[in-house]
Amino acid sequence: MKIRCEDIVKRTGPLMYFRNTPLSAQLLIVLLGVAVFSHAFLWNQAFSPAVKAQDKHPLLLSTGLLEAQEAELRIILWFAKGKPQENFLNKLPQEGWVWQESHPANSMSAGYSLAGYTRISQKSEQAVFSWYQGLVQDVGQAGGIAYLDERVPEGMDIAHYALQQNILPRQFSLSESVSSVAGWQESLLPRVVAGNDKVNIQVISQGYGQGRTALAIPVLLEEF
Template sequence: MKDKVLNQFENQSRFIGIIMICLLLITMEANTLMANSQRTTKYSPNKTVPLLLNSKLADSTLATIKVIIWFDNSNLRIDHLSKPPLKNWTWSSKYSQAGNGSRALTISGEGIVNKIQELQVYTWYTIMVPQIAKEGGRIYFDERIPEGLDISAYLNYIQAQPVQWTLSNNLISIAAYEQHLNPSVKVGKDSLNLQVLSRGTARKGETVLAIPVLLEEF
């Protein structure tokens, strides 16, 4: 009788031990999957650049990109602009009176791009940002597609934090901050480095991505 009870106790203990091991393995696997999921969620979007065609949220296959460079001194050397980012790139320039009494120079470049060219222009832009800043200039990136876009979904995709927003008729404008973008600007007490505006519907609308802020009319 004593041996029978002992055997039952040992069997129960063995069974409980097996259950505990299984639970432990399940917990470890769940934690691993959760950690991998968090890593994917955190890092995957940051490998993308915050552009419209490559966001996977736009149906458009072509976009118009315009880069605007402003110098308050028109006598600066701009040899580094002699090589455009694309073959079908068009440069134009104009002079205006700056606030300090000198003549300011505005250089604009524009082209129609596909997804691959979009990345090429953006790469060129990121290289030019510190060079232009070193010479006391400012550079602005403007990309437009002929369709309305879900701005909230777009900002969530690129992990940008909304900072300021406005709603007027069918136009939505959200200024945001994305930690990998340069340069940033101060608007009031807020730091922001991109602005997205959209109006209309997916098939009958327009969306613009501006870095760091919108400079031209939309």
């Protein structure tokens, strides 16, 4: 087998260059490489979607836009085709919750809902939202939708909230001092079709200070 000189240069050129480099320069190159790699790794970890999803949630008490310390939380599981075979009531938290099953008055409809009510604090919002995200997947696999409804007895600037939460407004309404924005947030929230728009988050507020605000995912089911 005949080996050409140019092949040897191509294979060993970079290595030979590094060997001829002074030791101090070699150490500097290695340190710079480690620094660049570490910086890129930390940057990726800090701004990766997984970290964002874990640390950030849209619930009201943690926004810094309200003085309220507690909120009323409602979870509604809706199954359009009737009660699922899986008994979700046995898997849902019971302490501090009130759960109620509901069937439509019209016997021609097969819909079924399971609604729960409790009160939460700012400290518990992250855990509650993480639990809700898991519930969304379980209910979705059973053919239903899990709705979340959080309410506080205080008005809020919903435009500021929408900007803070990166919500793309799809529908907006204002009547009798009640303002509402339904929109789209890039996340794993459940979505529904409202008119011609796909939405997965809605916020409704009345007044500032003394008033009331409701956050709904994906939309509000019960009367405000």
